Structure formats: structure tokens, C-alpha cells
Amino acid sequence: DPKIIQKPKYLVAVTGSEKILICEQYLGHNAMYWYRQSAKKPLEFMFSYSYQKLMDNQTASSRFQPQSSKKNHLDLQITALKPDDSATYFCASSQERQGGTEVFFGKGTRLTVV
Amino acid sequence: SQLAEENLWALSVHEGESVTVNCSYKTSITALQWYRQKSGEGPAQLILIRSNEREKRNGRLRATLDTSSQSSSLSITATRCEDTAVYFCATDAWGGRALIFGTGTTVSVSP
Numbered sequence: 001d002p003k004i005i006q007k008p009k010y011l012v013a014v015t016g017s018e019k020i021l022i023c024e025q026y027l028g029h030n031a032m033y034w035y036r037q038s039a040k041k042p043l044e045f046m047f048s049y050s051y052q053k054l055m056d057n058q059t060a061s062s063r064f065q066p067q068s069s070k071k072n073h074l075d076l077q078i079t080a081l082k083p084d085d086s087a088t089y090f091c092a093s094s095q096e097r098q099g100g101t102e103v104f105f106g107k108g109t110r111l112t113v114v
Numbered sequence: 115s116q117l118a119e120e121n122l123w124a125l126s127v128h129e130g131e132s133v134t135v136n137c138s139y140k141t142s143i144t145a146l147q148w149y150r151q152k153s154g155e156g157p158a159q160l161i162l163i164r165s166n167e168r169e170k171r172n173g174r175l176r177a178t179l180d181t182s183s184q185s186s187s188l189s190i191t192a193t194r195c196e197d198t199a200v201y202f203c204a205t206d207a208w209g210g211r212a213l214i215f216g217t218g219t220t221v222s223v224s225p
Contacts, residue, residue: 042202043202044215106156107154
């Protein structure tokens with residue numbers, strides 16, 4: 001059974017539209033993250049949350065907004081979508097947000113912006 | 115520039131052979147992790163090796179860490195077709211609040 005569920009698996013969006021990527025983890029972890037992977041760049045850290053609070057934001061654009069409605073949820077809202085946003089977005093979690101901790105990843109949402 | 119980098123883009127081996135992926139990093143670390151990503155999946159951790167360790171094993175996997183040269187290696191022995199994947203090294207950044215991944219090495223294992 002997947003312990004980190006991401007929905008949808010595939011998503012096609014029109015330039016300028018808004019989408020929400022869903023993530024739920026059932027590992028009982030306190031820290032959750034979003035990473036992005038595109039053909040042009042390696043896995044890229046975007047956000048970290050700890051106990052539902054935003055701790056780190058390495059995303060330059062305010063078009064990306066994480067949302068945590070529950071301890072084990074961390075959705076990602078993306079507004080004014082651009083073709084360059086096309087990538088696979090991975091949700092991840094770990095027991096604690098500290099060095100030397102194993103991070104578990106979901107299977108990703110592949111976003112294509114046309 | 116990347117804080118962690120694998121040294122080769124791709125490696126090809128035949129089943130049963132051994133393969134080694136190398137990684138160099140640029141910052142002081144508390145630990146270095148090796149991840150594997152199979153097609154269509156998210157990365158999965160293979161080995162975590164702490165800065166005070168020189169070697170760590172996990173079944174057919176062996177990781178080494180040389181903090182003086184800021185490098186690490188991951189060796190896989192008796193490779194199988196299912197070992198075909200992209201292998202990443204990853205280091206902690208910002209006091210461990212995030213993982214910084216290298217660009218990855220694609221390992222292809224053929225029958």
C-alpha cells in the first residue's frame with residue numbers, strides 16, 4: 001500500500017489556469033515537503049513544513065502556495081500556470097525535519113502545461 | 115551550482131556484474147544519502163551514511179564516504195535487471211531542513 005498518496009498522477013493544464021496537487025501521507029510523519037523534477041533540472045527542493053507550519057520556501061515565485069489543512073496533508077496550489085511549470089511534482093515526508101533523516105517520496109504528479 | 119553531483123551520467127553493465135556510482139559534494143554534511151529512482155516512481159532511500167562513518171552496507175549495496183575529499187561511492191554487486199534505475203546522492207542543506215540531490219547516474223543492467 002502506498003504510504004504517500006499523490007493525486008492526480010497525471011495533469012494537463014492550460015497556460016494561465018490554476019491547479020491543486022494533492023498529497024496525503026500515512027506514515028505518521030511530522031515533516032512534509034514538495035520537490036520538483038523536470039527534464040532540465042534535477043530534483044529540486046521547493047518547500048518544507050513541520051507540524052503544519054511552513055519552515056522553508058526555496059521557490060522564487062509566489063504562484064506556488066502549499067496548503068496544509070491537516071497534519072498529514074500538504075497540497076500544492078499553482079496559479080497562473082506557465083509551460084515552464086511542466087514537471088513532475090513529488091510530495092515527501094520524514095519523521096523530523098533534521099539532518100540525517102530518511103525522506104520518503106510519493107510517486108509524483110506529472111504536470112504538463114500547454 | 116549543485117551541492118552534490120554524481121560523476122557520470124550513465125553506466126551500463128550486464129547482470130551479475132558490479133557497478134559503482136561516484137558522487138562529490140561541496141558542503142560540510144551530517145550525512146549523505148543514496149536514493150534510487152525507478153521509472154515512474156519517486157526516489158527511494160537505499161543507504162544513509164553519517165559523516166563519522168566510512169562505510170555502510172545494505173545487502174548487495176555498499177556505500178563509502180570520504181569527508182576529506184568530499185566524495186562518496188555506491189557499489190552494487192551481483193547486479194540484477196531490476197537494479198536498472200537512476201541513482202542519486204543527496205546531502206542535507208540548511209541545517210538538514212532539505213535534501214539537495216545530485217543530477218543522478220542512470221544505471222542500466224542488461225540480461
